[in-house]
Amino acid sequence: MKPILEVNGLTKQLGNFQLKDVSFSLTEGCITGFIGVNGAGKTTTIKLLLGLIQKDAGEIHFFGENVQSKEREFKSRLGIVLDEGYFYEGLTLLEMKNIVAAAYSHWDNSLFNRNIERFGLSLNQKIETLSKGMRMKYAIALAISHHADLLIMDEPASGLDPQVRMELRDILLEYVADGKSVFLSSHITSDLDKVADTIILIDNGQIVFSEEKDILLDQHGLVKGDTKELNDQTRNLFLTLQETEYGFSGLTKDKASVRQQMNNTLIERPSIEDIMLSYIGR
Amino acid sequence: MKIIISNTSDPPIYQQIKNQIKDAIIHGELKEGEMLPSIRALANDLRVSVLTTRRVYDELESEGFITTKAGKGSFVAKENFELLLESKRHMVEVKLTEAWETARSLGISKDELYAMMDLLFEEGEE
Numbered sequence A: 001m002k003p004i005l006e007v008n009g010l011t012k013q014l015g016n017f018q019l020k021d022v023s024f025s026l027t028e029g030c031i032t033g034f035i036g037v038n039g040a041g042k043t044t045t046i047k048l049l050l051g052l053i054q055k056d057a058g059e060i061h062f063f064g065e066n067v068q069s070k071e072r073e074f075k076s077r078l079g080i081v082l083d084e085g086y087f088y089e090g091l092t093l094l095e096m097k098n099i100v101a102a103a104y105s106h107w108d109n110s111l112f113n114r115n116i117e118r119f120g121l122s123l124n125q126k127i128e129t130l131s132k133g134m135r136m137k138y139a140i141a142l143a144i145s146h147h148a149d150l151l152i153m154d155e156p157a158s159g160l161d162p163q164v165r166m167e168l169r170d171i172l173l174e175y176v177a178d179g180k181s182v183f184l185s186s187h188i189t190s191d192l193d194k195v196a197d198t199i200i201l202i203d204n205g206q207i208v209f210s211e212e213k214d215i216l217l218d219q220h221g222l223v224k225g226d227t228k229e230l231n232d233q234t235r236n237l238f239l240t241l242q243e244t245e246y247g248f249s250g251l252t253k254d255k256a257s258v259r260q261q262m263n264n265t266l267i268e269r270p271s272i273e274d275i276m277l278s279y280i281g282r
Numbered sequence B: 001m002k003i004i005i006s007n008t009s010d011p012p013i014y015q016q017i018k019n020q021i022k023d024a025i026i027h028g029e030l031k032e033g034e035m036l037p038s039i040r041a042l043a044n045d046l047r048v049s050v051l052t053t054r055r056v057y058d059e060l061e062s063e064g065f066i067t068t069k070a071g072k073g074s075f076v077a078k079e080n081f082e083l084l085l086e087s088k089r090h091m092v093e094v095k096l097t098e099a100w101e102t103a104r105s106l107g108i109s110k111d112e113l114y115a116m117m118d119l120l121f122e123e124g125e126e
Helices: A042-049 A073-076 A093-101 A109-118 A132-143 A163-178 A193-194 A213-219 A256-261 A273-281 B014-024 B039-046 B050-062 B080-106 B111-125
Strands: A003-014 A018-029 A030-036 A057-062 A078-081 A151-152 A181-186 A197-203 A204-213 A221-224 A238-244 A247-252 A265-270 B066-069 B073-076
Touching: A003 A042, A003 A181, A018 A042, A018 A181, A018 A197, A018 A204, A018 A238, A030 A042, A030 A163, A030 A273, A042 A057, A042 A181, A057 A132, A093 A109, A093 A221, A109 A132, A132 A163, A132 A204, A163 A181, A163 A193, A163 B039, A197 A213, A197 A273, A197 B066, A204 A213, A213 A273, A221 A256, A221 B039, A238 A273, A247 A273, A256 A265, A273 B111, B014 B050, B050 B066, B080 B111
Parallel strands: A030 A181, A030 A197, A078 A151, A151 A181
Antiparallel strands: A003 A018, A003 A057, A197 A204, A221 A247, A221 A265, A238 A247, B066 B073
16 A cells, blocks of 8 residues: 655645644545544644635645646646535436536546436536535545545535434445555544544644554553542643542553552543544643 | 454454454465565455555565565565474473473373374364
């Protein structure tokens, strides 16, 4: 598995907000979750990737080639789903598709029709009549019908009910089964990170970590036990710690030391959300 | 084949998966030459990262349990299978020797030791 997209030293000043030296790479065949709170820099990063805003500094390579020199080719190999679908509300799905399809040289109409059918959409429906979930599925159908190698999605899960989010997860897993890749941004509360292979956390315009999801889950431990076990030394083992009169619960990155220095503690595997929350707000 | 990932036990996720696939091969649940699911299919079913299942297959391959043919998939290995059983057999012999030594030092007789083993078999069959 090779890197499909490499970002190096991406920097951008936007009013008071600064994206600082953002570097990461996406692995082929993987779903990468790009997570962080609102205002952390997720959408700015995606807009810079897509060239929707100009970067102050940094380089982006797609399959080893600088995207600036091959912008047209780069964009034809991308599928894009942005937060608010930029659709003309009064058009039918078919009319809107004809506008989008014209922009892609590798548009595959039979693939599009299969996707529309699979997602339970109807082409002569008007866009304004679509529910939020159907709108998302329509946006995906438009984004994956030209054999794109990389699907970039900005907050695809926001505002969707659990059932549609689950369908979305299955759609993404099916998409990457052919070796294609997905880069999706999400709020920390989204359950889409469950399907991610790699997690990149951004906070305050900077990358906090970029790591395989299962390694994150293995490295960290959710520790529960009696507050008597907490002292100046053992407290330092935790990234975050909550105490009640019944006991404590805390997140550690050093399970071995917890086991050595503390008795009768329960160590569980944390959720990605537990881990994220412990790195933000520190 | 059954694979269960525990959230409370300590071995890393990839280790848990690898050990259970190994067991399935050793116990013949997965037969020689049988095709394994693709790394993506296995990752999706187990809800783990595809990078984890790839690590599992890479290690199983380097230990001789499976072979991977580019473009075709991964299969339970044939060549080292006898060797594998032999090494498992050897492990049992080592543990039995240990048990026998301990029994001897405690003065436990041959009959008593046999009786213990019979009991284990009976319990195992229940």
